[in-house]
């Protein structure tokens with residue numbers, strides 16, 4: 024059986040270098056390109072890449088994924104910065120190239136995906152919900168893509184259950200003290216040397232607290248999800264947002 028031809032964009036970064044090692048170690052995959060910031064994207068087509076793993080920067084990701092889609096290269100995207108507007112434009116680009124697939128995964132960690140799944144299940148039972156994400160100080164964006172998605176999932180579940188806005192008597196506060204407001208769910212971001220990627224989802228009601236916590240202790244923790252995405256995206260045309268779609272979570 025021929026190997027799937029894979030490229031990594033952002034190959035010299037924290038995640039990209041780990042992805043290069045993971046692809047090289049996988050028997051069914053062949054690393055055909057490892058691109059840094061100054062390398063031309065045309066290398067992808069010249070080397071016949073079938074799938075590109077995109078791990079760069081929110082300012083670079085849209086152009087990189089657009090190039091992949093226009094050239095029929097499937098993409099597995101871990102980079103953050105995907106607003107609804109950006110997703111809409113990508114859906115339109117994909118509609119013109121049937122057969123090409125893009126996976127955007129806010130988090131490749133299986134435990135992080137499960138955290139969001141469990142948060143969706145828990146949300147309707149609690150009056151209060153807040154998200155705290157904790158990351159290394161080299162991270163460019165705040166709050167994290169995962170925390171934003173987690174808050175959106177909680178907000179969706181609260182709306183579906185007809186819950187009112189959360190109780191909060193705050194009438195004066197220093198700017199930022201109550202975190203970012205993501206659809207009514209406060210999200211707090213910590214940046215601390217020594218951390219990798221961590222998240223706590225706090226649910227509260229009269230007399231009880233439920234905390235769901237996930238810790239990525241190293242970037243190897245994301246690699247099974249990256250490899251799953253690479254193997255599955257080639258058979259999944261169009262846009263998939265979230266690795267949960269490639270996991271049999273209810274089975």
Ligand SMILES: NC(=O)C1=CN([C@@H]2O[C@H](COP(=O)(O)OP(=O)(O)OC[C@H]3O[C@@H](n4cnc5c(N)ncnc54)[C@H](O)[C@@H]3O)[C@@H](O)[C@H]2O)C=CC1
Pocket residue numbers: 032033034035036037038039058059060061078079080081083087100101102103104128129130131132245
């Ligand atoms: N979905 C997930 O599970 C995860 C996602 N991430 C996200 O992945 C992204 C990268 O994170 P890190 O590896 O920590 O960042 P990093 O800063 O260590 O690496 C990014 C690399 O991309 C390169 N780069 C920037 N623009 C480029 C371009 N146009 N073409 C090629 N290379 C380019 C940079 O020079 C750098 O080497 C961030 O958005 C981060 O939030 C990070 C960890 C897990």
Ligand SMILES: O=C(O)C1=N[C@H](C(=O)O)C[C@H](O)C1
Pocket residue numbers: 103129130131158162163166167168169170219220221
């Ligand atoms: O920048 C990181 O490190 C991470 N970014 C992603 C995010 O913003 O959610 C995933 C994970 O939290 C690590």
